Amino acid sequence: MVNYEVTVYTTNCALATTINNVYIKLVGSEGESNRSWLWGFKGSLALFKGDVAHFTVSCRKSLGTLFLIELDKQHFLLFQDSWYPSKVEVRSPEGDTYCFPVHRWITDREVHLFREGKAVIAFEETHPLAKDAREQELIGRKKDYCWEELKEGLPHCIKGKSPLSLPPEVRFSYTKDIEFVWTAATGEIELYVKGLEKRDEPWTDIDAFDRVFRCKMTETSEYVEEQWQEDEFFAYQYLNGVNPIMIRCCKVLPENFPVTNDMVFLHGHGSLTEEIERGNIFLCDYKRLDGVTANTINGKKQYLMAPLVLFHKRQGKLMPIAIQLKQTPADDNPIFFPTDSAYDWMMAKMFVRSADFQEHELNVHLLRTHLLAEVFAVSLLRNVPMVHPLYKLLVPHTRYTLQINILARLALISEKGVFTEFAASGGEAMFTILKRSLSSMTYKSLCIQDDVDERGVRDMPNYYYKDDGLRLWNVILTFVKEVLSYYYKTDDVVVKDSELQDWIQDIFEHGFLSQEQTGIPQKFSTVAELIKFVTMVIFTCSCQHSAVNSGQYDYGAWMPNTPISLQRPPPTTKGTKDHIMMQTLPDISTTVKGMSTLWLLSKESSDFVPLGQYPEQYFTEGFPRKLIKRFQRELLQLSVDIKIRNEPLSLPYTYLDPASFENSVAI
Template identity: 85%
Template structure:
C-alpha cells in the first residue's frame, strides 16, 4: 500500500516537473525561418517521398526538420513553389549551408526529385538563396551552399570548407577522364548516357524529341527502300526527292546555285566552314599558279597579293590519309589547294589543284576550263571541305573542346565558385551529346565511319593532325581574323557577327570576373581556378605547349580572355559550324560525304563521270538523314544569355546578366534588319537562334 502510495506520489511529482519544463519551454521565443522550395518544371521532377531540411549558419544549426504540408507530397510537385516554417530556439546567424535528404514515403517506393532552389527568409529579414539544380535520387544527405559566390580561400569556417571538399571528392568520382583515342582530347568516362549523373543528361523532352527525329528519318528511308541501295545515282534530280518535306529556304537556294562560282566562294565566308581561308602573301611552292593561268583586268598575281586581294585555302591535313572503303568499294579523298581573288568586293575562285604535289597528272583547274572540268574540280574540293569541317572544325574544335571545358569544370570547381556559376549553363547537354556521337557517329559501326570518305583510320589521323596544329589564337576570333588576314573581306558575315558577339561576351565576362577578382593575386591564389585550367591543358590539349593554351592563370586579364573563348566556342562557334549542315548538305552534290572515283588527271572529263563519282544512294541518304538530325533543335532550346536556372544570387552579376541579354537582343535585331536586305541572309550567329551550349 505504501509502496503504491509512494509510487503514485513519485509519479505525480515527475508529472509536475515535466509539465513545468514544457511550460518553461513554451515561453521561450522560437526563431522562425520561412523556407520556400522551388521544384523544377520538367517531367518527373516531383517527389512523393518525405523531404527533410537542416539549416546551417555561422551561429549554429537547426534540427533536421520534415518539410510537412497539409497537401502532403503534392507540395513538391513539378513547377510548384512550396512554403514551410523551420523553428529554432535561437538565431543561426548568417546562413551558408542547407542539408536536404529524401526518405521513402512508402516502403520500396523511392523516386527522384529535382528542386531548382531553396530560399530561406531569416527572422532578421534577410533572404538567402540556395541553388540546387540537381536530381536527388537517394536517401543520402545532400549539402548545398548559399548562392553568394565564395572562392576557396574566403571560406568562413571549417564546416564550409569541409562541404566544399566533399563536393569535389564526389564530383571527381562522378566525372572521370578517359582516353578515347591516343593523341586526341580526353573525354568523360562512360559507355552510355546512363553512366552520367542525372542532372547532366538530356531532359525527358530532349531525349524523346532527339530519338523520335532519328527514328522518323530511319523509317522514311526504310519505307522508300533507299538505305540498302548501293548503286550510283543515274538522275541527279532524284536526290531532291529523298526527303520531300524536309527543305529549307537555304537548301533550295543551294540546289539552284551550287554550280556557280560566286556561291562556291560564298561558302568559304558564310557557310558551315568559314575559318579556312587566309590571305596569301606568297604562293606555296607546291601550288605553281602563274599569271598566264589567271586573268586580271589590271596588274599581276604578285601585285594582287601585295594588295591583299589573293586568298588561299589549303587542305594539307588531308594529304596522304587512307580513304575509307564503303560497301566494299574504295573511296577517294583529295587534299586540294584553292586560290581566291577579291575583285572589287566580289570574292571568286580562280584556281584549284586537287593534290598537294605538282605533277603532270595533277593539273591546275581554272574557271576558263570547260564547265564540266571546273565543276568536277569544285566537287572534289567540296568533298574535302566536308571532311575537314566535320572532323576538325566541328567535332574537334567545338564538341570535344566543349567536353573538356565541361568535365574540368565539374571536377575542379564547386557550385559556390563564381566560375561555376558563370560557366555551368554553357555545359548543358554537352556530355550526353558527345557520348551519343561516340556511339552512333564515330564508333566502329557509326554513320560517319561507314559513309564518309574519311571514316575509319583516316578520321583519327586527321583529328590528331588538327589538334597538333591547333593554336589558342585560332580559338579566339579577333586573333584568328587578324592572323588569317581576312579582316577586310566584304560581306564576310561570320566575321562581322562573330566579332560583335565576342565583344559582347568579353564585356560580360570582364564585368563578372572583375567583380570577384579585384587583383591578379586573387587569381594566382585560387587553387580551384588553377586546377581547372591545368586539367584543360593536360587532358584537352595533351600538354602540347606549342598550342599556346595557358597552363595557369597569372592575371585577371588572362582569365577573362580564356573564359570568353570558352563561352564563344560552346555557343557561337558551335552554331556557326553546326546549324547550317542540312542547309548546305541537303543537296548532296554540293557537299558529297564521299567520292567513288579518282580525281581527273587530265582536262576533258567525260560528262557521265560525275554521276559515277558522287556517293551512291545509300551513302547519300544516310548522310542527309544525319545532317537533318544534327541541325534540329529541341523544344527546350535555351538561347545564348538566357539562364533559367539561377546560379548567381548577388545583385551585381544579375544586373550584368540583364545588360548582357539586352546587348544580345540589340545585336539580334541588327542582324535581322541586315538580313532583310540580303538576297542570301546569314542567320547562324543571330544570338536568338542558337543555344548557350553544345547541345546538338
C-alpha cells in the same frame, strides 16, 4: 524558439515531382537546426513540378548567418522517385533572406549539401563546415566525372559508355530525350519506307536525287540547289557556310602550288603577283587530308583529296581562280581554272567540296567545338564547386554537352557509326586527321579577334560570320570582364585561387595533351588572362558551335554541293566526260544516310535555351544579376541589327543571331 520560413521551388519540367519525404537541415555561423521534415497541408503534392512550397523550421536560437543547407529524400511506401528542386529560400527571424541554388536531380536517399548563393572563392572561406562542404563536393565530383582516353593523340573525354552512366543532372531532359529519339527514328523510318537505305548503286541522274531531296527542304537548301555550280556561291561558302574559318590571305604562293601570272585571268586587275601584294589573293589549303587512306564504303574504295584553292577578291566579291586537287605537283595533277570546260571546272570544285566536308566535320565541328566543349565542362565539374563564381558563370554553357558527345561517339564515330561507315574520311583516316588537327591548333585560332587578324581577313567584305562573330565576342568579353572583375579585384586573387588554377591545368593536360606549342595557358597570372580565356570558352560553346553546326543540313542536303564521299578518283587530265559525275558522287545509300544524319544534327529541341538566357538561377547577388540583364539587352540589340542587315540579302546569314542558337553544345 525562433522560426525560419523555408520556401522550396520545384523545377517545372517533366518528372520533377516527388512524393517522397524530404528533410532539411539549416547550417549557420552560430549553429545548426535539427533535421526537419518538410511537411505541408498539400501532403505529397507539396513538391509538385513547378510548385512553390512553404514550410517552417523551428530552432531554439538564431543560427546566425546561414551558409549551408542539407537536403535528403526518403522513400514513401517503399517507392523512391526523382526530384528536381531549383532552389530553396530561407527567411531568418532577423528578416534576412538566403537563397540556396540547387538545380540538380535528387534520386537517392543520401544527404546532399548546398551552399548559399553568394559566390565565394576557396581561400575566402572562413567557417570549417563551409570548407569541408566545399572539399567533399569536389571529392564526389571527381568520382562522378572521370577522364578517359578515347584515342591516343586526341582530347580526353568523360568516362562513360552510355548516357545512363552520367549523373542525372547533366543528362538530357525527358523532353529532349524523346524529341531526339523521335527525330532520329523518323529519318530512319522514312529511308526504310522508300527502300533507299540498302541501295548501293550510283544515282542514274540528278533528277532522281532531286526527288528524294525535295522531301525535306529548307529555304537555304533550296537556294543551294539552284546556285551550287556558280563560282560566286562556291566562294561564298568559305565566308558564310559551315566552314568559315579556313580561308586566309595568301601573302606568298605555296611552293607546291605552281600557279603563274599567265595561268590566271583576273579581269583587268593586274597580275597575280601584283594582286598578292595588294592583299587580294586568298588560299584554302587542305594539307591535313594529305596521305590519309580513304574509306571503303559498301565494298567500294572511296577517294579523298587534299586540294589547294586560290581565290581573288574583286568588286567586293570573292571568286575562285585556281584549284589543284593533290598536294604534290605532277603531270597527272593538273591545275584547274574557270576558263577550263564547264565540266572539268565543276568536277574540280566537287572534289574540293568533298574535302571541305571532311575538314569541317572532323576539325572545325567535332574537334574545335564538341570535344573542346567537353573538356571545358569536365574540368569545370571536377575542379570548381557550385559556390565558385566561375562555376556560376560557365555551367549554363555546359548543358547537355556530355550526353550529346557520348551519343556522337556511339552513333557517329564508333566502329559501326554513320561517319565511320559512310564518310570518305571514316575509319583510321578520321583519327589521323583529328590528331593532325589537334597538333596544329593554336589558342589564337580559338579567339576570333586573333584569328581573323592571323588569317588576314578582317577587311573582307560580306563576311557575315566575321562581322557577327566579332560583335558577339565583344559583347561576351564585356560581360565576362564585368562579372569576373567583381570577384577578382587584383591579379593576386587570380594567382591564389587554387580551384581556378586546377581548372586550367586540367584543360591544358587533358584537352591539349600538355602541348605547349598550342599557346593554351597552363596557369592564370592575371585577371586579363582569365577574362580572355573564359570569353573564348563561352564563344566556343555557343557562338562558334552554332556557326559550324546549324547550317549542316542547309548546305549539305543537296549532296552534289557537299559530297560525304566520292567513288571515283580525281581527273588526271582535262576533258572529263559528262557521265563521270554521277558515277563519282556517293551511291544512293551513302547519300540518304548522310542526309538523314545532317537533318538530325541540325534539328533543335523545344527546350532550347538561347545565348544569355539563364532559366536556372546560379548568381543570387544583385550586381551580377544586373550584369546579366545588361548582357541580355546587348544580345537583343545585336539580334535586331542582324535581322535588319539580313532583310535585303538573297541568302540571309542567321547562324550567329544570338536569338537563334543555344548557350551550349547541346546538339
